[in-house]
Amino acid sequence: MTDNQQYRAMRQRQIDAAHEKAFPHDALVVIPTRYPGRWISVAVCVLLLILLIRSMVMNENFGWSIVGHYLFSPIILSGLWVTVWLTAVIMALAIVLSVFIATLRLSANPLLSRFSSGYIWFFRGTPVLVQLIFWYNLAALYPEVYIGIPHVFTLYQGSMNDLITPYTAAILGLGLNEAAYMAEIIRAGMSSVDTGQQEAARALGMNKGLWLRRIILPQAIPFIIPPTGNQVIGMLKTTSLVSVISLSDLLYSAQSIYSRTFENIPLLIVACIWYLFATTILSWIQGRIENIFRKGQTADRFARN
Template sequence: MISSLAVRSSRHGVHPAVPDAAFARPRPRPGRWIAAAAALLLAAMALHALCDNPVFRWDVVRTYFTSHVIVQGLLTTLWLTAVALVAGFSLGTVLAVMRLSGNPVLSALSFGYTWLFRSVPMLVQLLFWYNLSLLYPRLSLGVPFGPAFVRFPTGHLIGGFAAAVIGLTLHEAGQAAEIVRAGILSVDRGQTEAAQALGLSRARTLRRIVLPQAMRAILPPAGSQVIGLIKGTSIVSVIAVQDLLFATQLVYNRNYLVVPLLLVATLWYLVLTTVLSVLQHYLERFFGAHRSPR
């Protein structure tokens, strides 16, 4: 006996065996459309409130968006981000390798550094570096635990800008160490063993074999960390470093247009994070293209 699912009557044309469920229409889900309509309505209301509120003063936003003082603060923010990113991830990579080494002393030192700088808030670190002269009025160079050859005061050694660079770099290194370590651990150990069997040194194996493969696991959290870093640079305004936020504060302290100037800073941060997100997307695609074929 031929099942009714196998063929249909020749009067209506012959069809291959297809379950009845394949011809069924999807069940209507009005809840989805109601939720979508409610979300669109709320978004439209928020956009209308944003554009219609006279307090935002969009004419002031346009005037100051590319003003000289704002652009100077933007360049300072970009410079701080670049220095902290390069120096922090370079130091973080060294710390990650130390943590994974067989030397217990190096591993313990790397763990202690990561634990300390990930535990202390960045603001506290910046304030410590900015007030280094209160902790150590003088620094000296000489024989360890012996006589000092050179002594110099620390009162003018570290200003606000230097404290910002040191604090951001050391904090970023602690975060980057864990990101790089997780990426290295994601690479199959057989890759390292095969490279060592071919006679490659440990340093070359790490540089040519392990790290390129680890980049697929490193890039997503590293991209998020960089976006967090470029926003986190705004905290240096508390030690009078003229970054983007501090530049807007200088302007609205003179004209008292607080909300429009804060909108200027907000729009610039949106632009920067959007560019970094797009760059992260293409970098992930680039390194993802080097995966082995299935």
């Protein structure tokens, strides 16, 4: 150590000693930051919540005894099962179809890309309720349906009313519409993958289907899952529209009861309770799936480092 370094070290010890003498650690008092606004806002929210609960409990027009009576009614539970089943089938159809549409949207072929854009434009631009009613009344346009090649083979021939049941109309009307929205979500997820990886995959001799399955989709899934979870939850509630085509979902089951008993509000509360329960379960599942993929991304990041 040189003389200059020794002098600097001695000088620093003198400064530290002087600072310790002037401001001893025992004399330091840490004052926590106070947030009075937070406590005021919490008190206001709790007060409003108490008033709301009190008004709902004390108001006899809500008919809580009727709500408890019909909450586990077989008709309501049957409608709940139809709602959950429809949501699963519609979202499965929408996801499979949307991957195909999103792939066409990103295609270098302008004809395929414009066809995909036209599909998305049409189904996002018309109300889903109109589409649902249109599919339900398709027999008005095509009373008879023939599927096959004339004079070669026939897959199906018969009345359109026999083919388009309320279940078929619900799946087609909601599934095709949802596929348009899901296609944009999947396209955005696929576009988030660096194009250099696509070029590297092609340089290795991978065809488009292979690098899509091995390279693009695995990396796009973490970006696709959160909005897809929101779409599933939204679809669970959107299935209530099928009540207009007399499909016995949760809402229609509640309507079928209060059309006889005129207990509208209690039965609507029953439907809301089950919708809230189902969406809560779906939200929990979505959170678990996101955590799994988040841990996978963290593990990959550490492995690369």
